[in-house]
Every structure is written in C-alpha cells, then in structure tokens.
Amino acid sequence: MSLTCINLIYLHVIVSCRHKSVNFNKAGSNSKDLESIRICSLCLPQVSYFSTCSCLSNRQKFPSFFRTIPSDAFQVRAMIQILKHFDWTWAGLLVSDDDYGLHAARSFQSDLSLSGEGCLAYLEVLPLGTDPAELRRIVDVMKKSTARVVIVFAHEGHMIKLMKEVMRQNVTGLQWMASEAWTAAPVLQTPQLMPYLGGTLGIAIRRGEIPGLRKFLLQIHPSLHNHSNSYGNSMVRSLPFFPPRSVCSESCPPDSMECIICPEDFWSSPQRDQCVPKKTEFLSYHDPLGLQARR
Known part of the structure; x- marks a missing residue:
C-alpha cells in the first residue's frame, strides 16, 4: 500500500x-x-x-x-444522545431559514430516524426577516403540540424575535435545547426570559x-x-x-494533514506528495527468467 x-x-x-x-x-x-x-x-x-x-x-x-x-453534524449527534439519555422521544425542531438551519434539520431528521430513539412532533422554519404572522403561527404550533421538548438551530437574532412572541402568548413549561449559535447569548439571559428559557440545555464550544x-x-x-x-x-x-x-500516518512527513492511498497501478513520488504511475517492466528473451517463463 x-x-x-x-x-x-x-x-x-x-x-x-x-x-x-x-x-x-x-x-x-x-x-x-x-x-x-x-x-x-x-x-x-x-x-x-x-x-x-x-x-x-x-x-x-x-x-x-x-x-x-467541529461541524454541526457532531452537535446533531450530541443532541440525539441527550434525548436518549433523558428518554425524550417526542420533540419539536425549529431551524433558521438559511444553510445553517436547513442543513442541521436535514442531518437531525436523518440521524434521528437511523437511531430509532424518537420522533419529531413538528419541524418549523423560522423566518429570516420580520414576519409577525408566521411567528404567531409557529408559536401556536408549539403551544398546541404535546411535545414539551423544543430543539432550536438558529442564531440569537431569530431567537429574540421568537421569544417576543413566546412571551406574548405566555408559552411556558417547555424544555429548550440550544445550538451553539445562541447557547451563551447574553441578550437571551435576562430576568424577563428566565420564566421561559430557564433550564435550557445547550451545546457549547470547547475552548482550545x-x-x-x-x-x-x-x-x-x-x-x-x-x-x-x-x-x-x-x-x-x-x-x-x-x-x-x-x-494521518507515521510514514508521512510531520506536516502532512491528509493521506491518500495510491491506486494499484501507482506509486508515491520520492517526495511522497503525489501518486505517479508505475513503470511497466518487461522480461527479455535473453533474461533467464524470461526464457523460463517462455517455456
């Protein structure tokens, strides 16, 4: 190899x-x-x-x-493990209307289905701009749902708008799970929001x-x-x-961040930085091995 x-x-x-x-x-x-x-x-x-x-x-x-x-794929897995740990099998999912939220929703649905550990009661996409009617509809869905766990992949800006409507409708008794984008947002850690967001579980970024x-x-x-x-x-x-x-491999130089296995008909270059085709060798009729093979 x-x-x-x-x-x-x-x-x-x-x-x-x-x-x-x-x-x-x-x-x-x-x-x-x-x-x-x-x-x-x-x-x-x-x-x-x-x-x-x-x-x-x-x-x-x-x-x-x-x-x-790490990518969001890892925090999706972490959230599913949290759901499994607390035996929460019925939850709602809110995501922002951008690549961050939509990719997270796709990963969450796929991984949750493969795990067989629970189901989503609803999946709602939070609007990017100011849309009071849509926020009222989303909060109404949350209020009427029997799911008491709400998972949110969104930015703090989305959460501020959402929580204003949550407070307006006075929706309490929910267990929130936060993505890293709003877990530690100071603007959401106020006395006014504590009755609604108190006890939130969130994914935090590990310092290094x-x-x-x-x-x-x-x-x-x-x-x-x-x-x-x-x-x-x-x-x-x-x-x-x-x-x-x-x-990646002890056989690679210390500054290597990625290793590739060369195809069967290729060798590594002397500098081990690219794959080069193997030289094709033929046996001569005058070579003893060639004569033996010809017989």
Missing part, C-alpha cells in the same frame, strides 16, 4: 477577497456567506474558528476551507489553544511581508502551523 501525503506547511487566511470583505468567523452560514467562501477558495485556503455548517465539509465545493471547530499562535499574531505586521497586492486592498495573513507529527 502506497500513501501520498498532502502537505500544509503554511495556511493563508483570507481577510478579504477581490475588494469584498467576507466574514468566515460567525456561527453558522447563510447562502451569501457560502458563495463568498466558495469563490474565495479559488484564491487561497481559509481557516475559520466559528463556522459550523456541515455543508462546508463538502470538499468538492469547498476544497480549501478548513476550520478548528494553539501553542505559539497568540505570540505570532501579536508580532505579525503587514509591512514585514511582501505579499502580492494584485487585488488592491485585499489583505492576506500567513499563519504557520508546525504540527509535531503527521495526523
């Missing part, structure tokens, strides 16, 4: 691409953000610490996108530190680097990462 190692010695984080600023570091993602990420993937690789949409794991659409936070990164960021300055500025005000920052060992 031959392994080819893809080296990522330097990862470049795009701050802006072709004069257009793009925010890669907010919880979730909407269609506009995803399209910007896809376009900028053609410029340089990107690293995000807060974009969780599982759609960004698609290597065909986002070949140069990396992140230091990259040794040496803080010192590097404090020392770096654009004037110290001669970056090409072909796009005018586009700014690029170089973040070097030197992992002590390969994360």
Whole structure:
C-alpha cells in the first residue's frame, strides 16, 4: 500500500477577497456567506474558528476551507444522545431559514430516524426577516403540540424575535435545547426570559489553544511581508502551523494533514506528495527468467 501525503506547511487566511470583505468567523452560514467562501477558495485556503455548517465539509465545493471547530453534524449527534439519555422521544425542531438551519434539520431528521430513539412532533422554519404572522403561527404550533421538548438551530437574532412572541402568548413549561449559535447569548439571559428559557440545555464550544499562535499574531505586521497586492486592498495573513507529527500516518512527513492511498497501478513520488504511475517492466528473451517463463 502506497500513501501520498498532502502537505500544509503554511495556511493563508483570507481577510478579504477581490475588494469584498467576507466574514468566515460567525456561527453558522447563510447562502451569501457560502458563495463568498466558495469563490474565495479559488484564491487561497481559509481557516475559520466559528463556522459550523456541515455543508462546508463538502470538499468538492469547498476544497480549501478548513476550520478548528467541529461541524454541526457532531452537535446533531450530541443532541440525539441527550434525548436518549433523558428518554425524550417526542420533540419539536425549529431551524433558521438559511444553510445553517436547513442543513442541521436535514442531518437531525436523518440521524434521528437511523437511531430509532424518537420522533419529531413538528419541524418549523423560522423566518429570516420580520414576519409577525408566521411567528404567531409557529408559536401556536408549539403551544398546541404535546411535545414539551423544543430543539432550536438558529442564531440569537431569530431567537429574540421568537421569544417576543413566546412571551406574548405566555408559552411556558417547555424544555429548550440550544445550538451553539445562541447557547451563551447574553441578550437571551435576562430576568424577563428566565420564566421561559430557564433550564435550557445547550451545546457549547470547547475552548482550545494553539501553542505559539497568540505570540505570532501579536508580532505579525503587514509591512514585514511582501505579499502580492494584485487585488488592491485585499489583505492576506500567513499563519504557520508546525504540527509535531503527521495526523494521518507515521510514514508521512510531520506536516502532512491528509493521506491518500495510491491506486494499484501507482506509486508515491520520492517526495511522497503525489501518486505517479508505475513503470511497466518487461522480461527479455535473453533474461533467464524470461526464457523460463517462455517455456
């Protein structure tokens, strides 16, 4: 078996691409953000610490996108485990009307069905803009449902609008489960909301530190680097990462982040960074093995 190692010695984080600023570091993602990420993937690789949409794991659409936070697929599994732990088999699901919420809804429905641990009483999509009539209808569904557990994949902006209607209709006695996008939002931790959101279970982001990164960021300055500025005000920052060992195979160099098994008719190159075709060898009639094979 031959392994080819893809080296990522330097990862470049795009701050802006072709004069257009793009925010890669907010919880979730909407269609506009995803399209910007896809376009900028053609410029340089990107690293995000807060974009969780599982759609960004698609290597065909986002070949140069990396992140230091797990995708929503993992928190979907975590929520299903929580439901199983408390034996909650009947729940409602609310999601935001963007890629973040809609992909989470698709994953949740699929994983819950495969687990066989419960069912959804309803699935409602929270409107992006201000739509009082739709919010009244959604809260009315929640109020009339026998499901007392409500799972929400949405941003704090969606939750603020939703909770205003929840308070207006005075819907209490619900067990809320929050996605990472609004779990720790201070604006939702007020005395007025405690009678409604008190006891909420949420998925929080685990804190982690990259040794040496803080010192590097404090020392770096654009004037110290001669970056090409072909796009005018586009700014690029170089973040070097030197992992002590390969994360995929001991036979790969320490800076390898991904390993690929070469096809049967290929070998690894001497640098072990690509697959190259095997040379076809033939036995000569003058070769003893060739004569033996001919007989």
